[in-house]
Amino acid sequence: MYVINDELKTFIESGVAVVIGTADDEGRPHMAYAWGPRVHEDRVQVSLFIDAARSATPLRDLDANGRIAVTLADPVSYRSVQLKGRAAGHGEPVAGERAWVERHRDAFMASTALVGDAPSTIRNLWMEDVIRVDFEVEQAFNQTPGPGAGVPL
Amino acid sequence: MTGPGVEVPLRDIPTCFEGIIPSSICSVGPDGMPNVTFLSVVHLVDDRHVALSRQFFKKTDENTARNPLAQVGMVEPATGRQFYLDLRYDHTETSGPLFERMRTRLDAVAAYEGMTNVFHLKGVDVCEVLHCEMAPCDFPEGEAPRVVGLEKVEAFSAKVAAAEDLDELLRVALEGCEELLGCRHAFVMLVDETGQQLYTVASTGYASSGTGSEVWVGEGLVGLAAERRQSIRVTNMARDLMYAHAARGASAEGRDGPVIPLPGLPAVQSQLVIPMLAHRKLAGVLALQSETAGAFQAADECLASITASQVAMAMASLGSPEPVVAPEADSEVHPVQVKYYADDESVFLDNEYLIRGIAGGVLWRLLRSYQEEQRVEFSNRELRLDSTLALPDIKDNLEARLILLRKRLEERCDYLRIEKTARGRFRLVVTRPLTLVAADGAAVL
Incomplete structure (x- = not known):
């Protein structure tokens, strides 16, 4: 169990790029982009949202073994953190969560505009329907490019 | 979907x-x-x-x-x-070509900021x-591929073949960047006689031309491409620099700028630097820039390489031309002080840096002939034969230096210029009185 402090919570919930990794029981890896990461009050559980139309494989992996890795990276500073843990469940977003996802997507786009991404990229980056994935963080690692990458937080 | x-x-x-x-x-x-x-x-x-x-x-x-x-x-x-x-x-x-290509790509960004070992x-x-x-998506149509018609390449090739001198060849090269690649910001640097430095001889699309700016082979993006004789393509400068900074854990240290800044866009996002090679020798580099991320793609790199090779080969085969020049003088205006430092052959006009190296030496030689003998007409041949100039035995070197000198004069003053009069001949035009001062010595004339 890893307890997320205030500073890391702020980072996780900022305009970061989010990618999740899962694996099936044959050791085949799968990744997907995710949106709206949110740290729960217990500071151990995190929710994020993946595009429903792109969720079949990751959800199948999570149902099979629950193992999940999530890397969050600031598009401007490249500060990156990887969280690893166990899925606690998934489901439709509840009240307020779509707005939370929108807020994150807006912040993300504001950051990527700073590094020159074409606005036309947006139209396919995400889709309207999302699925919420909850997981418990067990470990956290520095993932910022450089010699310190991979060091546990 | x-x-x-x-x-x-x-x-x-x-x-x-x-x-x-x-x-x-x-x-x-x-x-x-x-x-x-x-x-x-x-x-x-x-x-x-x-x-x-x-x-x-x-x-x-x-x-x-x-x-x-x-x-x-x-x-x-x-x-x-x-x-x-x-x-x-x-x-x-x-090791090997793939490894080297990727290594150069990584080193290029660090080099741009003067960082090493990032x-x-x-x-x-x-x-x-x-x-x-x-992945499933709402708009699955792809982007239209960028295609350059072969007829454009052919037209460019014909212009290269028809170029009569280096000046025209450089102009054709820069125009080719726009015609073939849609790139309006480009410059050509040639390697000097020592093989260790590059100097800008022609540019297009910049607020300041950068003519005469210099960079060491191995230094920065341009120098690295020259040193490794490998093209470098940067597709997202802002992102690459931030990545480099993150990896380094701090911002880049300052670096000494050249006396004349290289041609550059204030918000460059894409860069393509192609070494110009002929007969396995480095002639210089062709550099293209854009303020749009992803402006240069793999196909553009191929096309720019063809352009650079053609120009380099044409340069190598230009005959020893007989260039340029001449002119008149002037009046009771306040004389301009022309100061010359022999150690690096640098020339300053009223204490403003103008040029150095061979081009500086040539200018000093012309001005002395002008002051001492009232000569205004010169030929490339006599400069080549002038042992005091110590010109290396590279046939296209002098012409490139004269182009450089002419452009620097055009940019820096309105009282001194070089005009081409015939193939291999030129005229020095002086419209203000000059006082020539050698190094830290007294006035020569």
């Missing part, structure tokens, strides 16, 4: 491999735990293989050593379409692509 699972040929998504938008990679540890991280560039090797740089990915490396499977996620810059590539690690290369490329992992598919 499309359904999942359709195989996409790698050649259909070339812009995903440009490093404009970071990709991500997922591997699996022996305990079954996934590991996911972003990576800056995935290189396309061929229809069935990609290469990943081995830099900071300790866990990814450990994982793929035990389980060779990985999945890479890529985003197409213009459309946002996402692609998943299922990979199987094949082998690692620590990235140590340990190796390049070549992976077989088992499957590539597009």
Whole structure:
């Protein structure tokens, strides 16, 4: 169990790029982009949202073994953190969560505009329907490019 | 919206491999735990293989050593379409053309900011692509491929062949950048007689031409391309620099700027630097810039390389031309002090730096003839034969220096210029009185 402090919570919930990794029981890896990461009050559980139309494989992996890795990276500073843990469940977003996802997507786009991404990229980056994935963080690692990458937080 | 699972040929998504938008990679540890991280560039090797740089990915490396499977996620810059590539690690290369190309690409960004040892490329992992598919999306149409008609290449080639002298050749080269590649910001640097420095001889599309600016071979993006004789293509400068800064853990140290700044765009995002080679010798570099990320793609690099080679070959085959010059003088205006430092052959006009090196030596020689003998007409031949100038035996060197000198004079003053009068002949035009001062000595005249 890893307890997320205030500073890391702020980072996780900022305009970061989010990618999740899962694996099936044959050791085949799968990744997907995710949106709206949110740290729960217990500071151990995190929710994020993946595009429903792109969720079949990751959800199948999570149902099979629950193992999940999530890397969050600031598009401007490249500060990156990887969280690893166990899925606690998934489901439709509840009240307020779509707005939370929108807020994150807006912040993300504001950051990527700073590094020159074409606005036309947006139209396919995400889709309207999302699925919420909850997981418990067990470990956290520095993932910022450089010699310190991979060091546990 | 499309359904999942359709195989996409790698050649259909070339812009995903440009490093404009970071990709991500997922591997699996022996305990079954996934590991996911972003990576800056995935290189396309061929229809069935990609290469990943081995830099900071300790866990990814450990994982793929035990389980060779990985999945890479890529985003197409213009459309946002996402692609998943299922990979199987094949082998690692620590030398050879692929390794060198990737190493130069990494070093280039660090070099741009004067940083060194930011990235140590340990190796390049070549992976077989088992499957590539597009993620479901709302707008599945791809971008239209950029095509340059062969007739444009032919027209460019004809102009190169028809160029009568270096001046025209350089103009054709820069126009070619716009006609073939749609690039309006470009410059040509030639290597000097020592082979250790490059100097800007022609440019287009910059607020300040940068003519006469110099860079050491090996220094910066341009110098690195020259040193390694390898083209360098940067597709997202802002992102690359931030990546470099993050990796280095601090901002870049300052560096000494050249006396004349290189031509440059204030918000450059894409750069393409191509070494100009002829008969295996480095003649110079052709540099293209854009303020748009991803402006230069792999196909543009091929086209620019053809352009650079053609121009370099044409330069090498230009006959020893007989150039240029001449003129009159003037009046009761306040004389301009022309100061010359013999140690580096630099020339200052009223204490403002003008030029140095061979071009500086040539100017000093012309001005002395003008003051002492009232001569205004000169020929390239006499300069070549002038032992005091110590011109190296490179036939195109003098002409390039005269072009450089002419452009610098045009930019820096309105009372001194060089006009071409015939092939290999030129005239010195002086419209204000001059006082020549040698080094820290007294006035010469």
